[in-house]
Amino acid sequence: MLRRKLTILAATAALALSTNMAFAQNKVLKFVSWQKDERGVGDWWASVIKAFEESHPGVKIEWTKVERGAYADTMTTLFAGGNPPDIVHLASFEFQKFADNGWLEPLDPYIKESKLDLNGWAGQDTCVWNKQTVCTMMLYFGYFLAYNEDLLKKEGLSVPKTYAEFLEAAKKTTKDLNGDGIIDQFGTGHETRGGGGQYISEMMNYTLDAGGRWTDENGKVTINTPQMIEGLSRWKTIVKNNLTPRDMSAGEVRQLFADGKIALKMDGPWLWPIIQKGKAKDQIKTAMVPFNPPVGGSSNVLAIPTDIDKANKKLVWEFIKLATSDQLQSTYATLGASPPPSPRADIKAAKAENPNFELLVQATQAAAKAKVDRIPKGLEINFNEFSKMIMEEAQRMIIQDLDPKAVAATMQQKAEALQQQ
Amino acid sequence: MKPRFSLDLARPSRRHWLGYLLLAPAVLLIGLIIVYPLIVSVDISFQNVNIARLDQPRRPFTTANYERLFTSADFWNAAWVTLKLVIIVSVFCFLLGLGTALLVNNKFKGRSLARLLVALPWAVPEVIAVVIFAWMFDSSFGLMNWIFIKLGFIDTTVNWFSSPAAAFMVVCMTMIWKGYPFVSIMMLAGLQSIPEDFYNAARVDGANTWQRLVNITIPSLMPVLGVTLVLVMLWVFRDFSIIYVLTGGGPLKATQTLSIMTYEQAFGFFKMGYASAIGVVTLIICVIASRLMIGRAPDNI
Numbered sequence: 001m002l003r004r005k006l007t008i009l010a011a012t013a014a015l016a017l018s019t020n021m022a023f024a025q026n027k028v029l030k031f032v033s034w035q036k037d038e039r040g041v042g043d044w045w046a047s048v049i050k051a052f053e054e055s056h057p058g059v060k061i062e063w064t065k066v067e068r069g070a071y072a073d074t075m076t077t078l079f080a081g082g083n084p085p086d087i088v089h090l091a092s093f094e095f096q097k098f099a100d101n102g103w104l105e106p107l108d109p110y111i112k113e114s115k116l117d118l119n120g121w122a123g124q125d126t127c128v129w130n131k132q133t134v135c136t137m138m139l140y141f142g143y144f145l146a147y148n149e150d151l152l153k154k155e156g157l158s159v160p161k162t163y164a165e166f167l168e169a170a171k172k173t174t175k176d177l178n179g180d181g182i183i184d185q186f187g188t189g190h191e192t193r194g195g196g197g198q199y200i201s202e203m204m205n206y207t208l209d210a211g212g213r214w215t216d217e218n219g220k221v222t223i224n225t226p227q228m229i230e231g232l233s234r235w236k237t238i239v240k241n242n243l244t245p246r247d248m249s250a251g252e253v254r255q256l257f258a259d260g261k262i263a264l265k266m267d268g269p270w271l272w273p274i275i276q277k278g279k280a281k282d283q284i285k286t287a288m289v290p291f292n293p294p295v296g297g298s299s300n301v302l303a304i305p306t307d308i309d310k311a312n313k314k315l316v317w318e319f320i321k322l323a324t325s326d327q328l329q330s331t332y333a334t335l336g337a338s339p340p341p342s343p344r345a346d347i348k349a350a351k352a353e354n355p356n357f358e359l360l361v362q363a364t365q366a367a368a369k370a371k372v373d374r375i376p377k378g379l380e381i382n383f384n385e386f387s388k389m390i391m392e393e394a395q396r397m398i399i400q401d402l403d404p405k406a407v408a409a410t411m412q413q414k415a416e417a418l419q420q421q
Numbered sequence: 422m423k424p425r426f427s428l429d430l431a432r433p434s435r436r437h438w439l440g441y442l443l444l445a446p447a448v449l450l451i452g453l454i455i456v457y458p459l460i461v462s463v464d465i466s467f468q469n470v471n472i473a474r475l476d477q478p479r480r481p482f483t484t485a486n487y488e489r490l491f492t493s494a495d496f497w498n499a500a501w502v503t504l505k506l507v508i509i510v511s512v513f514c515f516l517l518g519l520g521t522a523l524l525v526n527n528k529f530k531g532r533s534l535a536r537l538l539v540a541l542p543w544a545v546p547e548v549i550a551v552v553i554f555a556w557m558f559d560s561s562f563g564l565m566n567w568i569f570i571k572l573g574f575i576d577t578t579v580n581w582f583s584s585p586a587a588a589f590m591v592v593c594m595t596m597i598w599k600g601y602p603f604v605s606i607m608m609l610a611g612l613q614s615i616p617e618d619f620y621n622a623a624r625v626d627g628a629n630t631w632q633r634l635v636n637i638t639i640p641s642l643m644p645v646l647g648v649t650l651v652l653v654m655l656w657v658f659r660d661f662s663i664i665y666v667l668t669g670g671g672p673l674k675a676t677q678t679l680s681i682m683t684y685e686q687a688f689g690f691f692k693m694g695y696a697s698a699i700g701v702v703t704l705i706i707c708v709i710a711s712r713l714m715i716g717r718a719p720d721n722i
Contacts, residue, residue: 073688080474097691101472181570182578183561193582194669245561247582385690395672399583 027059029315031087032075035300036065039273041139044335048323055322059315061087079103084305086312087319092126092137092298093197093387096380099129105304106132110317116324120343122368123298126375135301136320137341141268142296142363142372143205143289144356146275150283151185151263160290163209163234166264170243173263187243189253189262192395196387198250201295201374203394205266206238207231208372209291214386214415217371219378221419224412232397232404239398258284266295269338269360286356288363296367297374333357339364382418389414459704466697473693486698495674495682496699500706503658503678506593510657511650513597518604518649523638525605526612536609543602551666554595558582585675588668592676595663600656604649611645612638651714658707679703 031049035041049061064085066074072094078084079098090098098104111118111133118124118133123140127133147159151173160166170187177184190202200214207213212228215221222228238244245256257265258278265271266289275284288294302323304316322328329342333350339361340347351357379386390411397407430439465473466487468480490496521539525532542550557564558581566578581587619637628636639646661680664670670677670685677685679699687696 076472076688076691080472082474082476097472101474180567181576182566186561193671246580247560382690388685388689392671392673395583399585399672 027312027315029059029061029086029312029319031061031063031089032066032078032085033063033089034066034068034071035089036063040270041336041338044328044332047331047335048319048328051328052319052322056315056318061319079305079307082307084307086305086308087316088135088303088305089300090135090303091300092123093375093380093383095127095135095301095303096129096383098303099134100381103306104129104134105306105313106134107136107304107317107320108133110304110320114317114321116321117344118324121324122339122341122343122364123373124341126298126373127301135303136324137298137301138323139299139336139338140296140341140364140368141299141338142360142365142367143266143268143294144271144359144363145287145289146257146265146267146271146284147287148257148260148263148280148283149285150280151260159285159287160264162290163206166290167234167237167243169264170238171241174241174243183242183245184261186245186256186262188238188264188266189248189257190238190244191248191250191253192239192244193247194249196384196389196391197374199391199394200387201297203231203235203390204295204372204374205289205291206234208293208295208370210234214376214390215378217377219376219419221378221412221415223415224408229404229408232394232408235394236397236404240401266291268299269336272337272354272356272360286359288359288366292366293370293372294363294367295374296364296370296372378419379415382421386415386418389418462697462700465694466701468694470694472691473697480694486695487702489695490698490702495677498674499677499679499682499699502589502674502676503680505589506596506678507654507657509593510596510600511653513593514600514604514653515646515650517597517601519608519642521601521605522608522612523634526609539605540602542598543606545599547599547660547662548666550599551595551663554591554598555667558591582668583672585673588672589675592664592667595667596657596660599663600653603656604653607645607649608642611642615641647714651711654710654714655707658703658710679706 033045035045045063049063053060071091075084075088075090075094075098079101084103088098088104095104110116118136121137123137124133127135127137145159152159152169155169155172157169157172158165160169166188172187173185174183174187175185176182190205191198192202207228208231210227210231212225212231213222214228239246245253245262248256253262254265254267254271254274255278256262257271258274258280260278260280260283275281278284302320304313304320308316324342326342326344326346329340329345330347330349332338332340332342333345333347334353337350337354337357337360339357347357347361354360375383376386393407393411393414396402397404429435430442461475464479467482467484469483469485470480525536525539529535545553558566560566560578560580560582563581565581566575569575569579579587581591615638619641620633623633623637658678659680660678661684664676664678664681665684668676670681680703683696683699683703686692686699
């Protein structure tokens with residue numbers, strides 16, 4: 001009798017195991033990202049996927065690229081259609097809408113169960129939505145200054161350390177080189193065309209240095225302060241005087257800088273690989289930005305959708321755990337050429353490989369210490385509308401030559417109205 | 422054994438059934454792809470929805486989206502921009518299209534090449550055309566600034582995409598360049614269907630070129646012209662990619678049409694109820710405008 005029971009038990013176990021194996025062999029996790037094919041960080045994602053597939057035989061990750069410009073639409077459509085990707089990759093300024101709809105799984109039970117230590121994890125506070133952790137931060141960055149040493153030397157300028165020095169250097173290096181009436185070389189470079197998010201990041205170089213913030217730590221709008229008015233005046237000076245090329249996307253401006261057409265550029269870690277491929281690579285040096293604090297902020301997050309089955313959720317969590325492991329966070333520094341968010345990552349190899357790396361770490365720490373984020377507290381859910389409004393009012397200030405004080409008052413009023421929606 | 426039910430489509434009284442049967446898949450598909458989303462859009466426009474999901478319970482009925490829409494300065498601005506764009510682009514497309522069609526309808530050496538060149542912009546994908554125009558009108562390194570400075574028209578560069586009027590003009594030019602070949606091709610087809618006898622008779626009666634154009638060519642082209650204008654107008658109304666890639670609707674909403682506004686509200690600000698309301702109003706305007714133009718066409722022939 002016992003032998004018979006044991007035989008049945010063994011047969012059941014074998015059947016269950018084979019079913020599970022067959023199931024696992026067919027398991028495909030969908031992962032949509034805009035960073036696929038990106039030099040550096042794209043390679044790092046590929047290494048995470050490879051490591052995951054090796055440690056989970058039979059589970060494959062179907063990695064699909066969606067362009068950043070179409071990303072919000074695609075993800076919204078996928079979620080709204082009840083068919084979200086298993087591994088959710090979102091920008092840190094857009095996940096809030098998804099979390100607010102209840103589409104992102106609270107991660108606190110997973111973090112607790114797996115004892116994942118996120119203490120000191122850069123930008124992780126941003127992932128807390130309605131008192132629940134809904135994502136893990138994958139990058140927090142700080143801006144550094146890259147400058148073209150030759151262009152500064154030609155004008156007898158040293159590396160600027162204050163806004164006044166920066167403005168002087170930008171004015172002196174903005175030139176029409178062949179006298180045809182067209183400016184061929186610019187003092188600095190900012191994106192003045194495209195999305196509101198990037199536009200306000202560019203503006204923040206000046207508003208932060210002037211001591212201004214969009215909102216205070218309680219989420220109260222603080223745009224009509226003297227500091228913000230000063231910051232807006234600085235932005236107007238730079239753009240109105242054509243010290244930056246006009247109507248260019250961020251990518252075009254970076255390429256112009258890498259090719260030696262711009263003297264000074266403040267940007268994040270992603271600028272470094274572009275410089276390395278540019279014509280002026282040997283003339284470009286780096287330093288801390290001449291502004292205090294530097295622009296910084298959270299960049300992108302990983303999350304689990306609520307709409308997938310329990311087994312998939314478990315697998316996605318394992319993927320997140322792997323991506324946040326000390327080992328892969330260390331390779332993030334070398335492959336991604338950016339400071340990883342993990343405080344435990346070993347960045348010695350990255351420092352040895354990239355002479356700029358120490359500066360990136362310093363810039364990130366300075367921005368984090370000053371609690372800088374391009375997503376203002378209290379306006380997270382309306383960030384897209386807010387950034388678009390700020391961009392339009394700033395453009396109006398420049399096009400119609402308006403007084404920054406009046407513009408700040410309009411921005412204040414509109415931002416408060418957005419908060420009350 | 423005799424089948425219990427048979428459908429004899431050969432019977433004269435049931436012959437039309439075959440037609441319905443053959444049409445059924447297409448009708449079903451249209452219903453699924455066009456009619457169903459349309460009904461859903463109308464339904465969503467009467468709900469206060471941010472991100473719509475079909476599996477979620479329906480929100481209470483409200484007209485708030487329409488109330489907000491009709492009191493919104495942005496909506497009226499977008500409607501005005503759309504109207505301006507439709508009129509300017511349609512008129513210039515018509516003039517250029519008719520002019521080039523008349524030109525390449527004549528017999529001359531190199532006519533085939535000329536016809537090819539006239540039709541070329543139509544074959545260029547919209548996004549590529551936009552990239553070319555964006556480069557030509559680039560404020561810092563664009564061709565147009567260089568040409569205008571060399572010709573002495575301007576003494577300093579124009580920031581084409583930072584000036585509301587200049588940006589609107591660039592959008593119009595791009596759309597005209599992209600749209601006129603369609604009018605040209607349609608007009609050319611229409612011109613070739615006009616019997617030569619009409620012109621010979623007119624010549625015998627002593628009609629000059631202008632009189633032949635006004636009294637024979639234009640009236641004979643009216644049926645084609647009516648349909649073509651409706652198609653061009655609808656294209657301008659719904660075109661999204663040219664404006665979105667070129668200006669994104671800016672600066673200062675100077676190029677924000679109703680379709681750009683719908684997209685921005687739906688996928689930029691995730692306000693799908695409000696976006697649906699804009700879409701529904703746009704649809705109604707399009708239907709009325711098309712009906713008016715097509716309805717009037719027979720009177721003009």
